[in-house]
Amino acid sequence: MIPAMPPTGFRGLSLWHDTIGEIEPRPALTADLEVDVAVVGAGYTGLWTAYHLVTADPAIRVAVIDKEVAGFGASGRNGGWCSALFPASLKRMAAERGRDAAVRMQHVLHATVADVGRVAAEEGIDCHFDQGGYLSVARNPAQLERVRAEVADHRRWGFGEEDHRLLDAHEVTDVAGVSNALGGSFTPHCAAIHPARLVRGLADAVERRGVRIFEHTTAVDVHSRRVVTPHGTVRAEHVVLATEGYTPAVAGRRRAIAPVYSLMTATEPLPDDVWAQIGLEKRTTFADNRHLTIYGQRTRDGRIAFGGRGAPYHYASKVSPRYDRDERVHATLRRILVELFPVLEGVTFTHEWGGNLGVPRDWFPSVRHDRHTGLAFAGGYVGDGVATSALAGRTLTAMIRGDDPDGLATLPWAGRTSRDWEPEPLRWLGVNAVTALMTSADWSERRTGRPSRAASTFWAALGQ
Incomplete structure (x- = not known):
């Protein structure tokens, strides 16, 4: 549920602008x-x-x-x-x-x-x-395989448990009550702001x-x-x-x-009994290990601010306020957040917003x-x-x-x-094809539990 929220000055840009005054x-x-x-x-x-x-x-x-x-x-x-x-x-x-x-x-x-x-x-x-770290949760076998590989890779580069730590399912739920958690990883090098x-x-x-x-x-x-x-x-x-x-x-x-758009939504301030089931006492930031990025945090005033990719790239790199909101993507974000924390079923979402971020051709x-x-x-x-x-x-x-x-x-x-x-229309085709590929890869991994070959091929092509 999203109550009507007409923009007032700059306050309608986001939850963050709405909570700093005029x-x-x-x-x-x-x-x-x-x-x-x-x-x-x-x-x-x-x-x-x-x-x-x-x-x-x-x-x-x-x-x-x-x-x-x-x-x-x-x-x-x-x-x-x-x-x-x-x-x-x-x-x-x-x-x-x-x-x-x-x-x-x-x-x-x-x-x-x-x-x-x-x-x-x-x-x-x-x-x-609040530097409560970052929790990456694996919710299917493909994500778990990827998390384990990422932590092992950090070990090969000389980073120890104090920087990146593998978690089992119980350790994940000690931090956040994410549903269907199989495991995850934690790094202290992240703060919520x-x-x-x-x-x-x-x-x-x-x-x-x-x-x-x-x-x-x-x-x-x-x-x-x-x-x-x-x-x-x-x-x-x-x-x-x-x-x-x-x-x-x-x-x-x-x-x-x-310019690629990332969209966000935010809940109303949640009561203590709900937070008791969700956790995140240290405001640890969280995501699962899907390819199409999601990200969330517990705000100081007791909300969850949650976002992700999935909005289309607009032809000729156009940027416009009308692209800040996309009901299809915002509805998907609300659904994903409730999947992560089923206790949020029926909660009121008070804000939805978005904005563009910069992506270079080589992701570097x-x-x-x-x-x-x-x-x-x-x-x-x-x-x-x-x-x-x-x-x-x-x-x-x-x-x-x-x-x-x-x-x-x-x-x-x-x-x-x-x-x-590339010039248009190749740029429009390429960027939106990557979004479609990652969406498909996540669907395939949820269904089969096996890592997506298409996604792996894409990241390898970037040298990642």
Whole structure:
């Protein structure tokens, strides 16, 4: 059951926006401006970059512009997983820069999760950060085989039980009362957060340090050393493109990123007797090990916020508010959540929303900076961007400043560029075919209990 919820200002964008109060937009850019660094996009990537720049050098002049408001996009609407998950496997990262670099990347991602919580605490950002870890549940034999293989693979890369632990069915239900659990895995390197509180808090934090944020300001064109807007040009030595799923809207970048929609729903606050059956006392984030991703968390106010893929990719990389809701997909998400936790049968769902995320052609995020042109980019997180964007901000800061004591610019994702997506209609056919393939693979695995050969072939083709 979904009660009527007409949008009010920005509150109708998501549960997260609905629970932070009204958003008063900052003034737009109205004249030419000269700064040291111009950032396009006031989401996590842009704001973390600004934060680390001004923390390293309080005198640096940084301006951030956004077509909407800070946190309007995926940074304010996501599932609230601040995790060390990365779309490219250790094997894939090692192919780029070697085994040691791949392992170091994973260790840095582990540390980044706690770093986000530390910075939030230091800046007084109450983003509901609780590092309760991540539980991946196997609910059929194919998923169990995959979970076991993933944990074994981490052992081969030198990660012990303190990082990734195999669970039996009883250990799974000790954390969460998921139905039909056969086993699972647990990693402590994930925190549940309130994403809109984090991104809005970051915007306030950088403003306190002198960063200028201009909202309702569209980047009409992005060039070396300048960003053109309808009412003024921002000139800067360095220009950071931090637009993630909105990147195709920037002139000349239509095929750089595919904007793929992920949708979410949320229950009403649940009573204590229901939570006693569900568990998740430490706000452990959860999913099962299906191919078509799902993700959930227990919110601080006692709801379950739950999301997943399955919405179609829209022709020519179109992005529109009307794609934020899809009744077929939202109904599927509600059904899956009740399957996971049958005690939720008949519960009221109060919110449904969605947004786009950025998918590069090779499923491999990147962060790069060209010292000759001053242009920089970070993104393509494939939905794993909360902690990864914080690392991207640190890495871009090191690149821009030419000061990299931690060697971040040598990590596997640094300095690389994914090739462009195919032109239409091939892009539309390809992206939607992958969604259909994963849906079919999950259905086959539920029915037969055997791993899907088609899905395995797809991931192998990506080098995963």
